[in-house]
Amino acid sequence: MPFDDLDRLDDDALLVLYANGDPAAARLLTARLAPVVHAHAYRLLGDAAEAEDITQEALMRLWQIAPDWRQGEAKVTTWLYRVTANLVTDRHRRRRGGTVDIDAIPEPEDGQPGVVEQMQVRARAEALQDALETLPDRQRQAVVLRHLEGLANPDIAHVMGIGVEAVESLTARGKRGLAKALSGLKETLGYRDDD
Amino acid sequence: MTDRRDDPEGLEVFFDAARRDRPRLSDDALARMTAQALDMQPGRAAAPAPVARRGFWSQLIATIGGWPALAGLATAGVAGLWIGAVPPAMLQTLASDLTGAAETTEDDIYLVDPIPGYMLSLNLAEGS
Numbered sequence: 278m279p280f281d282d283l284d285r286l287d288d289d290a291l292l293v294l295y296a297n298g299d300p301a302a303a304r305l306l307t308a309r310l311a312p313v314v315h316a317h318a319y320r321l322l323g324d325a326a327e328a329e330d331i332t333q334e335a336l337m338r339l340w341q342i343a344p345d346w347r348q349g350e351a352k353v354t355t356w357l358y359r360v361t362a363n364l365v366t367d368r369h370r371r372r373r374g375g376t377v378d379i380d381a382i383p384e385p386e387d388g389q390p391g392v393v394e395q396m397q398v399r400a401r402a403e404a405l406q407d408a409l410e411t412l413p414d415r416q417r418q419a420v421v422l423r424h425l426e427g428l429a430n431p432d433i434a435h436v437m438g439i440g441v442e443a444v445e446s447l448t449a450r451g452k453r454g455l456a457k458a459l460s461g462l463k464e465t466l467g468y469r470d471d472d
Numbered sequence: 473m474t475d476r477r478d479d480p481e482g483l484e485v486f487f488d489a490a491r492r493d494r495p496r497l498s499d500d501a502l503a504r505m506t507a508q509a510l511d512m513q514p515g516r517a518a519a520p521a522p523v524a525r526r527g528f529w530s531q532l533i534a535t536i537g538g539w540p541a542l543a544g545l546a547t548a549g550v551a552g553l554w555i556g557a558v559p560p561a562m563l564q565t566l567a568s569d570l571t572g573a574a575e576t577t578e579d580d581i582y583l584v585d586p587i588p589g590y591m592l593s594l595n596l597a598e599g600s
Contacts, residue, residue, distance in 0.1 A: 402493035456482065
């Protein structure tokens with residue numbers, strides 16, 4: 278099947294094609310899912326290199342279960358968020374108190390229009406990442422899934438294996454923690470300019 | 473601008489920045505992961521070695537039914553040759569009874585055709 282036609286298929290259908298040996302489906306699924314998993318792992322871990330390892334491991338698990346994947350039962354991304362979170366938890370157990378690897382984030386190119394704005398966006402994103410690191414694991418996961426990945430609460434409940442009310446509670450406490458961690462930075466990051 | 477009622481903690485500006493400044497996966501890493509996906513893909517195991525082309529005799533033997541069938545054929549051939557060369561007495565008697573063949577050489581003369589039918593038709597065609 279041509280690449281453009283495959284592009285219209287959802288992840289579920291592509292995974293079935295992958296299991297049937299379609300190499301174009303393998304390429305497209307990797308191009309689609311690897312950045313999503315990597316971003317999620319980075320936000321939970323704050324380390325780009327470790328996020329890369331976790332992405333590779335999570336995708337490897339997806340390819341392994343591909344022949345047994347039952348179409349329509351679960352979203353591929355939801356499944357991956359869950360696997361990613363489990364892998365991140367394993368890493369957290371091994372190392373505590375990690376910091377954001379700012380060097381691993383590509384620098385904005387000079388001379389581009391809106392460089393100042395880009396730098397401000399990056400500074401805010403980095404500040405948020407630092408603040409996320411101060412939260413307990415479950416609160417961080419709930420906040421990231423809700424506000425950065427854009428999942429609905431029932432989906433988050435499914436990913437985290439808890440009830441919707443527990444998700445709401447974790448998200449609320451996480452946001453209060455973030456607000457506290459970021460309170461001193463609002464002035465320096467130009468937050469007041471947006472009001 | 474975000475409504476304060478929807479965002480009492482004032483965090484949306486940070487969430488928005490984080491969504492826009494998505495951490496980028498390097499091209500090398502993506503290439504490595506694509507290669508891994510292809511390696512692990514079902515049905516992409518190493519192809520079996522091609523079967524060598526068989527010669528005429530091996531094909532013939534296979535068609536007959538292999539070496540056991542060929543051994544049977546050879547046995548039947550030898551037996552046929554043996555019976556032809558040294559026929560058993562019973563078989564000779566049976567054969568002469570069935571064919572009613574002449575017993576004397578005198579009778580054999582009458583059995584000779586001096587001008588076979590096709591020679592006759594050939595001569596007639598040339599003479600005309």
